Amino acid sequence: MAAPSNRSTGKRNVSKERIGFIGVGLMGHGMAKNIVEKGWPLTVMGHRNREPVEDLKRRGAEEARTPKELAERSDIVLLCVTGAPQVQAVLTGPDGLAAAGRPLLVIDCSTSDPSVTTRLAEELAPKGITLIDAPLGRTPVDAEAGQLDVMVGGPDEVVERARPVLEAFSGRIIRTGPVGTGHTMKLLNNFLSMGYAALYAEALALGGKVGLTPQVFDSVIQGGRMDCGFYQTFRRYVIEGDRNAHKFTLRNGLKDVSYLAALANSVGLANPVGAAVRNSYALAVGTGHGDDYVPMLTDVVAKQNGIG
Incomplete structure (x- = not known):
């Protein structure tokens, strides 16, 4: 294999660049699996849950102990x-990526605060x-299948360099504009989805109060x-009892709509x-349900209203 390029901008090399991946959790494992299985040299950082790390190592990935390594x-x-504090720690902490002192292209796929993203980029x-x-x-599930939607903010030439890697785990890549606009669009997207869940949960509770079943x-x-x-993944918990139908925690939902509130306040x-x-979401997290998944908001709202 030809030596990989170390450039952080410019046209992509025809060879496979070396990929590092930090955060091989619910979404990250599927993304990293697709990257390594499609021929990219991959190094992952240790995760508190060893199972996805060991699985990726069996598929050909290597493991690093720190972001610097x-x-x-x-x-x-x-x-x-998880979010902006974790991104900043990984990038600028004592053993962070920047401590290696070498050129890198960093692609932040987290849901983060756009103002932190633009500041860090500068x-x-x-x-x-x-x-x-x-x-x-x-x-x-879509991450495992390589069918994620990706919202990308950054200069054209950098996005083109990143595109082959993103294509390894995505079904759609949507350009949003300069750095920070991807995270802004993600907050709007999650506002809609978390809003749908809150509406569904209250509608189901009200229906239950007046005798209409979830069915x-x-x-x-x-x-x-x-x-x-x-709604299709939401209903699979409500109607079919599938606890893993939509594996996104209420705690993460609260984080994202809190970032949205900060964005709205800033403008x-x-x-x-x-x-x-x-x-x-604050009610759900405050009453001890932060680690439950979003469709389980129905249970929190029902309980608060004396249903079930």
């Missing part, structure tokens, strides 16, 4: 961590690190104008619906 073995690094550029944002749409509710919504892909936008949606 991973950076030393990589040309492009993908991040799929701070890291003089160190030879190019940061772009590429948050994700769809579910861990009746579902028979009207499914196949009608209010049906959508999100002086009144967002009363966003505030109401955030309160639904």
Whole structure:
């Protein structure tokens, strides 16, 4: 194999660049699996859950102990961590990616605060690190299948370099504009999805109060104008009891709508619906349900209303 390019910008090399991946959790494992199985040299960082790491090593990946060590073995690094504090720690911590002192292209696939993303991109550029944002749409099932939606913010030439890697695990790649716009679009997308869940949960609770079963509710919504892909995974828990149908925690939902609230505040936008949606998730997390998945918001709302 030809030697990989160490450039952080410019046209992509025809050879396979060395890929680092930090965050091989629910979404990250499927993404990393597709990367290594499609021929990219892959190094992953240790994760508290050893199972996905060991699985990726069996498929040909190597493991690094720290972000710095991973950076030393990589040309492009993908991040799929919880949020802005974790992204910043991985990039600028004592053993962070920047501590390796070498050029890198970093693709942040986390759902993060756009203002932090743009600040980090500016701070890291003089160190030879190019940061772009590429948050994700769809579910861990789609990650395993290589069919995620990716919203990419960054300069054209950098996005073109990143594109072959993104194509390894995506079905759609949507350009959003400059750095930070991918994370902004992701917050809007998650506001809609978390809002749908809050609406469904309250509608089901109200229906239950007046004697309409979830099955009746579902028979009207499914196949009608209010049906959508999100509802299809949501209903699989409510109607079929599939706890793993939509593996996105209420705690993460609260994080994302809190980022949205901060964004709205920063531009002086009144967002009363966003505030109401955030309160639904704050209630769920505050009553001990943060690690439950989003469709289980129905149980929290029902319990608060004396149903079930």
